[in-house]
Amino acid sequence: MLELITGKDINVMYEDFHALHDIMLSVKAGELIGIIGPNGCGKSTLLRSINGLLKIESGELSVNGLDVRKVSLEEMAKMCSNIPTEFPPDFNLSVYEVVMLGRYPHRKNLWWETPEDETVVKNALEMFGIDHLWKRDITQLSSGERQRTLIAKAYVQQPRIMLVDEPTAHLDIRYTLEVMQYFRDLIKREKDIAIMIAAHDLNTVAKYCDRIIMMKKGSIMAYGTPEEVVTERNIREVYGVAADVIRHDNGIVMIAKHPLPNNENIDVPAASVCETDVTDSPDIL
Ligand code: ADP
Ligand code: MG
Numbered sequence: 009m010l011e012l013i014t015g016k017d018i019n020v021m022y023e024d025f026h027a028l029h030d031i032m033l034s035v036k037a038g039e040l041i042g043i044i045g046p047n048g049c050g051k052s053t054l055l056r057s058i059n060g061l062l063k064i065e066s067g068e069l070s071v072n073g074l075d076v077r078k079v080s081l082e083e084m085a086k087m088c089s090n091i092p093t094e095f096p097p098d099f100n101l102s103v104y105e106v107v108m109l110g111r112y113p114h115r116k117n118l119w120w121e122t123p124e125d126e127t128v129v130k131n132a133l134e135m136f137g138i139d140h141l142w143k144r145d146i147t148q149l150s151s152g153e154r155q156r157t158l159i160a161k162a163y164v165q166q167p168r169i170m171l172v173d174e175p176t177a178h179l180d181i182r183y184t185l186e187v188m189q190y191f192r193d194l195i196k197r198e199k200d201i202a203i204m205i206a207a208h209d210l211n212t213v214a215k216y217c218d219r220i221i222m223m224k225k226g227s228i229m230a231y232g233t234p235e236e237v238v239t240e241r242n243i244r245e246v247y248g249v250a251a252d253v254i255r256h257d258n259g260i261v262m263i264a265k266h267p268l269p270n271n272e273n274i275d276v277p278a279a280s281v282c283e284t285d286v287t288d289s290p291d292i293l
Contacts, residue, residue: 018067042213043206045223051206085113089162091172110161132160152183172205188216
């Protein structure tokens with residue numbers, strides 16, 4: 009399968025704070041990749057480096073075969089769409105207008121939409137079940153409806169890569185499952201796209217994602233299939249939490265038991281943490 013994101017030894021700094029350490033990445037078309045890890049471990053920073061919003065300090069990072077440092081914002085918007093957790097609250101636009109914003113990188117005419125833009129947007133409104141809301145102001149939607157609007161906006165951008173930051177943070181369990189299923193269906197339908205999703209709910213990520221990146225303090229601690237990454241040992245080392253991981257018809261289920269005393273959450277180098285050690289994984293190198 010075609011490799012859409014390739015990263016080697018990526019380091020990112022916020023002034024003097026070293027936010028990402030020697031990140032290796034390999035994401036192929038057709039993959040739904042989850043990014044998990046405690047608050048502040050660098051999930052959003054990683055997503056923002058991939059789409060060129062954050063400059064990488066050192067290393068190599070290419071998207072769709074192009075060096076992110078050499079790609080213009082407009083070119084990047086054609087390849088990569090971002091789905092933030094929330095839409096800026098002071099944006100008084102209708103659902104239709106928000107989704108149409110996603111067409112911006114493709115607009116042949118900046119002043120009015122072409123029939124093609126309108127068709128693509130209408131199809132997306134139907135596909136994500138928000139066509140009946142098309143006139144509604146985005147601020148007057150439920151979290152689930154707003155999230156679907158943001159996914160529709162990203163979809164009409166017709167990207168190769170979707171970068172999604174905590175899409176289900178404000179959603180109830182039904183909407184959470186629906187939103188993750190939309191991403192799963194998109195991968196199945198489009199095939200030549202890849203989706204990366206940062207999220208906190210390990211069970212949801214394990215259920216829907218092909219592979220998972222587990223981060224801690226700016227480093228990748230484990231990378232592999234849900235079964236390889238969501239292990240009792242990794243949860244203990246990365247989150248400082250005692251958990252049971254149980255095999256289930258749908259894969260695995262994690263039950264968090266209790267936080268461990270600080271001294272049990274030992275900081276150990278990545279190589280000794282991972283059941284799927286990053287350096288052992290041929291996919292990532
Ligand atoms: P996550 O998304 O996993 O919660 P982030 O990528 O947002 O983590 O943040 C990673 C680390 O970088 C955190 O320690 C955070 O405080 C720091 N950080 C994030 N954004 C900035 C910024 N603009 N300036 C300085 N430090 C930042
Ligand atoms: Mg974040």
